[in-house]
Amino acid sequence: MSTTASFLDPAEVTRRMQTLNRVMTTKAAIAQTPKELVWTLNKAKLYRYTPVVPSEKRHPVPLLLVFALMNRPYILDLRPGHSFVEFMVKQGYDVYLLDWGVPGIEDKNLKFDDYTLDYLPRAIRKVKSLSGSNEFSLLGWCIGAILTTIYAALRPDDGLRNLLLLTAPLDFSKRDSLTFARWTDEKYFDVDKVLDAFGNMPGEIIDYGAKALKPIENYITNYCKLWDNLDNPLVVQSWHSMNTWVTDNIPMAGGAFRQLIVDFYRNDRLMKGELMFRGERVDLKRLRANLLTVVAQGDHITPPCQSEKIVSRVSSPDAEVYHVPGGHIGIMAGSSAHKRTWPYIDNWLGARSD
Amino acid sequence: MDEDHAESKTFDAFEKFREMRDAYLDATSKTMIDAVNSDAYAQASGAMLESYVTASAPFRAALEKSMIQALEQLSLPSRQEVAALAERFTNVEMRLDDIDGRLDEIVKLCTSLKILANEKQTTDDFTPRKKAKAASVPAKSKGKPSPTSAPSKQAVRKGRR
Numbered sequence: 001m002s003t004t005a006s007f008l009d010p011a012e013v014t015r016r017m018q019t020l021n022r023v024m025t026t027k028a029a030i031a032q033t034p035k036e037l038v039w040t041l042n043k044a045k046l047y048r049y050t051p052v053v054p055s056e057k058r059h060p061v062p063l064l065l066v067f068a069l070m071n072r073p074y075i076l077d078l079r080p081g082h083s084f085v086e087f088m089v090k091q092g093y094d095v096y097l098l099d100w101g102v103p104g105i106e107d108k109n110l111k112f113d114d115y116t117l118d119y120l121p122r123a124i125r126k127v128k129s130l131s132g133s134n135e136f137s138l139l140g141w142c143i144g145a146i147l148t149t150i151y152a153a154l155r156p157d158d159g160l161r162n163l164l165l166l167t168a169p170l171d172f173s174k175r176d177s178l179t180f181a182r183w184t185d186e187k188y189f190d191v192d193k194v195l196d197a198f199g200n201m202p203g204e205i206i207d208y209g210a211k212a213l214k215p216i217e218n219y220i221t222n223y224c225k226l227w228d229n230l231d232n233p234l235v236v237q238s239w240h241s242m243n244t245w246v247t248d249n250i251p252m253a254g255g256a257f258r259q260l261i262v263d264f265y266r267n268d269r270l271m272k273g274e275l276m277f278r279g280e281r282v283d284l285k286r287l288r289a290n291l292l293t294v295v296a297q298g299d300h301i302t303p304p305c306q307s308e309k310i311v312s313r314v315s316s317p318d319a320e321v322y323h324v325p326g327g328h329i330g331i332m333a334g335s336s337a338h339k340r341t342w343p344y345i346d347n348w349l350g351a352r353s354d
Numbered sequence: 355m356d357e358d359h360a361e362s363k364t365f366d367a368f369e370k371f372r373e374m375r376d377a378y379l380d381a382t383s384k385t386m387i388d389a390v391n392s393d394a395y396a397q398a399s400g401a402m403l404e405s406y407v408t409a410s411a412p413f414r415a416a417l418e419k420s421m422i423q424a425l426e427q428l429s430l431p432s433r434q435e436v437a438a439l440a441e442r443f444t445n446v447e448m449r450l451d452d453i454d455g456r457l458d459e460i461v462k463l464c465t466s467l468k469i470l471a472n473e474k475q476t477t478d479d480f481t482p483r484k485k486a487k488a489a490s491v492p493a494k495s496k497g498k499p500s501p502t503s504a505p506s507k508q509a510v511r512k513g514r515r
Contacts, residue, residue, distance in 0.1 A: 041451055042444040105433065106440035122451050129458045179391045188400030197407045197414065205403075212390055212399075216383035224379070228372065300387075 016230045023226070027248075028241040031074035033086045035097070039126040043101025046123045048130060049085055053092040059353035061161055062094040062131040064124065066144035069115070070206045070252040072245060073099050075333050076141075079241045084332055084342055091346050093353070096127050103253040108199040110253035112260075113277045116150045124158065137162035137349060138289075141332070142302065146170060146264070149310065153287045154280060162352050163316075164345060165293040167328050169302040171309045172268040178303065179213055181265045191261045201257040203249030213300045242333065271309065287314040292348050294322050294331065294341065301328040320348070 039046035051058060065085070067073035076097065077085040088095050098120070103110060127136055136159055140148030145168030152163050175181045183189060195201065211218035229235035252260075269275040275282040291314060295304045304323070311319040324331045324341050331341050389395055422432050431439075 039451075041447055104437075104440070106437035108437075118448060122448070122455070125455050125458075129455075182391065182393065183396045183399060185396060188396045190400075190404060193407055194403060197411065213387070214383065215386050215390065216379055221379050221383070224375065 019230050019236060020227070023236060023240040023243065026240075028079065028237070028244040030079055030241055030244055031077045032080045033077045033083055033089065038096075038130060039123060041119055041122060043103060043107065044119050044123070045099045045101060046126055047097045047099065049089050049095040049097070051092075051094060052089055058092045058094060059350065060131075060133055061135050061137055061353040062096060062127050062133055063088065063137045063139060063349070063353075064096045064098060064127050066098050066120070066138060066140045066148050067100075068141060068143035069100050069147075069256055070143065070201075070203065070250060072248050072250065073097055075245050075329065078245065078333055079237070082238070082241075082333075082338070084337070087338065087342050088346065091350065093349070094131050096123075098123050102250045103200050105199045108195075108254040111255040111258075112147065112150065112263075115256065116147050116154065117278060120147060120151050121155065121158070128159065133159075135159045135161040137164065137353060139164040139166065139345075140168065141166040142169065142328070143260070145307075146270070149284070149287070150270070150275070150277065150282050152289055153282050153284050153314075154277065156286045156288050160289045162349055163287070163289045163291050164349065165291070165307065165310065166332060167296050167299055167302045168293055168307045168310065169264070171271050171306045172264050172266075173271060173309075174303075174305045177305055178265070179300075180209070183209065184261045184265050186266060189261070191258050195254040195258055198251075198254070200251035200254045203251045206252060207246075207249045210301060238335070245333075271313070284310070284313040285315050288316055290352050291316040291319040292322060292345070293320070294324060294345070296326050296328055296331045297323055298326055298330075299328045318352075322348075 034050040035047040036050065037045055038048045065073070065076055067076060077083045080086065085095055085097065100115070100119075124136060128134060138148045138152065138160060140146070140163075145165040148163060149165060149168065149170060152160050172178065172181060184191070226236070226239050229239075263269045263275060267274070270282060270284070273281065273283060291311060293307050293310055295307045296302070297304060308321055311321055322344060324344075326334055326336070326341075331337060425432050
């Protein structure tokens with residue numbers, strides 16, 4: 001923390017301004033864990049991380065990570081020494097990451113149906129083929145948790161052994177607790193008109209929506225924290241990499257965005273058992289895989305009430321809810337993630353991956 | 355007293371300012387969170403987006419129309435045509451991926467068949483004479499081959515003819 005003297009020293013002030021300029025105008029080195037591109041389909045890419053543990057000591061069941069559609073997945077591999085992927089690879093998992101890519105205007109009709117029934121099963125087939133295992137684990141975060149849950153319910157016999165859900169927005173029944181539900185209510189928000197204009201939902205609008213939930217924290221306090229700690233390289237490095245991720249916005253395919261608003265936020269079709277994908281009803285009772293749902297207690301994007309009910313709706317004999325202090329992103333990428341969330345996930349998954 | 359401790363005791367005029375600032379931001383934050391979580395805010399933000407979309411619609415339509423005309427004049431495909439082509443590419447990619455998946459299965463099946471065949475070969479190498487002897491003995495003694503016994507070389511040749 002800077003002192004009065006440092007504020008009055010011109011050299012110190014210049015140095016601080018240079019640091020500030022650097023972190024605000026450049027991108028941090030992110031996603032450094034060695035990986036190989038093993039499969040592609042349209043914009044989607046499947047990466048396999050290079051194992052660092054000998055094969056005989058590795059868990060035989062591979063792990064596939066599925067992140068949200070409207071953000072970059074490298075939050076799971078933020079920076080060396082602070083990467084969930086790096087941690088899991090070191091714990092002996094065969095880790096794969098599905099990157100949905102950036103949808104173009106030609107993808108504006110892509111829906112959850114397509115991601116769940118066209119992309120995900122094919123990526124899983126590749127994971128199984130490369131790993132040589134008929135069983136696999138899925139980890140879905142945010143919208144990725146919706147996709148993996150639906151997949152697990154629609155294809156329960158595909159070999160899914162473990163399903164991990166992080167801050168999963170699955171239950172939309174408590175509309176009063178959901179700010180997004182209020183904003184996207186049909187009285188105020190004409191989703192068809194917006195998508196007719198843009199095609200895909202622009203990343204900037206989605207980003208504004210996420211930040212506007214806590215405007216002071218995101219637009220002021222965040223920068224004050226950086227200013228106060230400009231002489232602390234660790235804080236600056238951490239802020240820089242997180243800022244790189246936060247400002248790297250991508251649009252969401254129009255069809256999927258419309259579905260998110262209409263089927264999920266407005267009508268809660270998944271929990272009501274009314275969600276239909278290509279004529280097939282998504283019945284959560286068909287989900288039998290071992291289930292761990294991680295809930296962030298301070299999550300303002302996906303409040304805990306959205307993720308807790310799932311365990312009582314599935315048929316999994318082994319289902320658990322784990323509450324972690326922290327926010328939507330902080331529980332996995334925050335400074336205490338490596339002490340709390342990651343080891344818990346490793347212990348839970350490790351016991352079920354051999 | 356060490357140097358660090360001495361420094362921490364140094365008067366910092368900004369410390370009080372920071373405390374005040376943080377307290378103010380905390381209080382404002384709570385107010386703002388309540389404000390954005392209201393129907394009034396939802397209505398206002400919805401109206402803003404709506405007015406932008408409505409106001410920009412004629413310009414977008416005019417731009418699109420003139421762009422299509424210009425591209426047509428230049429014998430170039432429009433955005434919609436390129437998008438349709440991209441969709442078809444994705445379909446082709448999916449079919450290729452399915453073929454790739456089936457090839458994987460065939461290779462896997464062939465490998466397991468090869469392993470089985472090798473195993474059978476190894477077992478046959480260890481037990482052929484005993485089996486042949488056992489099969490030929492009753493055929494010789496009774497004058498006609500049993501249905502389970504291996505056909506003689508002559509019978510095979512006859513069959514081929």
